[in-house]
Amino acid sequence: MAIDFYNAGMNAYESGNYTQSYEYFIQNKNEPRCAFALATLYYNGEGVTRDFKRSTHFYTIAADAGIIPAQVSAGFAYANAMGVTQNFEKAVTYLKKASAAGEASAKVTLAEIYAMGEAGGTREEAAKLIREVLAYSNSEEAMDIYNRYELNKV
DSSP, X not given: OOOOHHXXXXXXXXXXXXXXXXXXXXXXXXXXXXXXXXXXHHHHTSSSOOOHHHHHHHHHHHHHTTOHHHHXXXXXXXXXXXXXXXXXHHHHHHHHHHHHTTXXXXXXXXXXXXXXXXXXXXXXXXXXXXXXXXXXXXXXXHHHHHHHTTGGGO
């Protein structure tokens, strides 16, 4: 019987044994769920040395496989140069997918990129995204971007 590395890793993680969880996840590192778990371990420095480059690498594997939280994290990492060269176009690729799935945090980060005039985005698009988020939440981050970039004037 083959070991289910993801479930074994999650069991170890939930027990607080992050080093053991890493050992399971790394055995199947290209499987999207394992890649997402590895990214989280590296991002948080749980069981491994905190490493944004590795975190972003594994978030990207999971994001390319369609894991929505990984798309948010990969987009944020590329937008903010977390272990990688800042790349707004790549960030937007991931954030658009997560945004289309309704992820508010993706919409906020995407709106900020657009408000800055990056990746072909416009202030009008930024304002629309922020208004979508604010229509159903009291997100302080969304309000900050709305006010900082004066999106109320759009």
